[in-house]
Amino acid sequence: MSINANSASANASRGVIERYRGFLPVSEATPVISLGEGSTPLVYAAKLSARIGNGCAVYIKNEGLNPTGSFKDRGMTVAVSKAIEKGARALICASTGNTSASAAAYAAKAGIPCAVILPARKIASGKLLQAFVHGAKIVAIDGNFDDALRIVLELGERNEFAIVNSINPDRIAGQKTAAFEIIDLLGDAPNIHILPLGNAGNISAYWAGYREYQACGKSTRLPAMIGIQAAGAAPIFHNRVIENPQTIATAIRIGNPASWKQARAAVDESRGAVDIATDEEILAAQKWLAQNEGLFVEPASAAPIAGLVKHEAIPGDSLIVCTVTGHGLKDPDAQKFDWMEPVAPNADNVLRAIGF
Ligand code: F0G
Numbered sequence: 001m002s003i004n005a006n007s008a009s010a011n012a013s014r015g016v017i018e019r020y021r022g023f024l025p026v027s028e029a030t031p032v033i034s035l036g037e038g039s040t041p042l043v044y045a046a047k048l049s050a051r052i053g054n055g056c057a058v059y060i061k062n063e064g065l066n067p068t069g070s071f072k073d074r075g076m077t078v079a080v081s082k083a084i085e086k087g088a089r090a091l092i093c094a095s096t097g098n099t100s101a102s103a104a105a106y107a108a109k110a111g112i113p114c115a116v117i118l119p120a121r122k123i124a125s126g127k128l129l130q131a132f133v134h135g136a137k138i139v140a141i142d143g144n145f146d147d148a149l150r151i152v153l154e155l156g157e158r159n160e161f162a163i164v165n166s167i168n169p170d171r172i173a174g175q176k177t178a179a180f181e182i183i184d185l186l187g188d189a190p191n192i193h194i195l196p197l198g199n200a201g202n203i204s205a206y207w208a209g210y211r212e213y214q215a216c217g218k219s220t221r222l223p224a225m226i227g228i229q230a231a232g233a234a235p236i237f238h239n240r241v242i243e244n245p246q247t248i249a250t251a252i253r254i255g256n257p258a259s260w261k262q263a264r265a266a267v268d269e270s271r272g273a274v275d276i277a278t279d280e281e282i283l284a285a286q287k288w289l290a291q292n293e294g295l296f297v298e299p300a301s302a303a304p305i306a307g308l309v310k311h312e313a314i315p316g317d318s319l320i321v322c323t324v325t326g327h328g329l330k331d332p333d334a335q336k337f338d339w340m341e342p343v344a345p346n347a348d349n350v351l352r353a354i355g356f
Contacts, residue, residue, distance in 0.1 A: 016074050016177040017081060023180065023212060024078055024173050033080045033110045037073035038177055040065045042185050042321070047292040051309060055317040058308070059190070061182060064297055064327030068130060071202060071325045072102035074178060075171030080106040082170045083162035090115060092161040094148035096198065096251045097127030098326055103164045104134035115161070117141060117148040122250050124298065124331035144245065145199075146256045166201025167258045175202055179209025180218075182321055189219040192314065194304040195323040197227030197236060197274065198252035200263035202325070207266035223321070225272035227263060228307035230300075234276045236263060248279040248334060251300035251326060277306035285309065286328070287335065296328030 015034030017026055026032075041062045048058045063071035080103075083091060091114040093103045100116035100123075107114030116131050120140035131138055141148055149165060156163040166172060183189055189210050197203055203225055213219050229237050230247030235255055242255035257263065267274055277285070279299075286302035289295050301324040308314075308322060328334075343349040 035067035069327035070098040075174035078174030088162035101130035104136035126330035175205035176209030200257040200259035204262035249299035281306040
């Protein structure tokens with residue numbers, strides 16, 4: 001069978017570098033390390049729209065459908081491609097889980113080692129499994145994400161490591177392509193964009209993407225950016241460092257976000273907001289989304305849904321985009337379920353068991 005590489009490469013599965021090359025810090029000399037990231041679904045959420053009411057339409061950007069199951073892949077393809085171009089010998093990152101899974105996968109594709117520094121016992125098991133299976137060198141520290149990032153910054157001063165956390169501008173450049181995709185599909189920017197807020201890279205990336213596309217005439221307006229933090233890990237909301245952040249949404253368990261200033265600027269310039277959701281609200285939103293919209297997302301990704309449904313100041317007829325950042329299967333322990341008692345193997349028993 002012959003494969004037409006040109007037609008294969010003409011479609012969207014080429015990844016964000018090929019799709020948005022002109023907007024990214026790459027040249028012909030940059031080796032493209034891609035897993036076919038981006039081009040994720042933007043799904044109209046009919047029941048969520050009805051719940052918000054007042055003529056609002058809500059679309060969900062499902063970033064859990066990236067190659068490693070989170071939005072990190074958009075930035076990682078750029079960061080790793082640039083690191084290889086510059087001759088880096090190894091990647092290093094601190095992570096609450098998803099960055100490490102993504103870095104480990106792209107390092108494997110690039111053929112270089114990857115070290116990941118994680119807060120011990122606070123990583124969802126699916127993410128740790130990913131880093132392990134992709135062959136990363138994993139170090140768990142007795143500390144939180146903020147401690148891990150401090151160590152990585154120190155080690156990054158040695159030339160052999162390329163830091164692939166979102167403090168790396170190549171990560172932010174790649175992540176802004178999600179805003180491009182939204183405008184390319186909707187024909188304009190939404191009125192409101194709502195997303196989870198952790199280390200604060202992603203909100204800054206979206207804001208950069210929205211502004212860049214507007215500046216080149218691809219959209220007529222800018223959305224209000226709304227970031228949702230977990231109530232127990234809400235430094236930007238409270239405007240102070242949280243020494244011991246706590247939340248079931250481990251992906252955003254961060255007390256001193258690296259891109260705090262940029263996130264604040266995005267929220268202020270866009271006349272948006274920072275809000276919080278409790279763990280109970282996050283878990284309820286996670287279940288509601290799974291049972292009403294058919295989307296299973298990890299707890300951090302349910303935070304914006306939790307924030308949206310209780311937000312009181314949404315103008316009527318708003319076009320709202322909500323980014324869900326990671327797949328629900330990454331964190332199989334967040335929702336509790338019971339192993340069911342087996343029944344005898346016949347149709348009558350099965351019918352009774354399902355209540356028909
Ligand atoms: N949602 C998920 C699923 C995440 O993994 C993260 C961050 C965020 C939201 C917040 O994005 O940091 O750009 O504000 N995870 C990082 C990590 C910190 O290490 O995987 P942010």
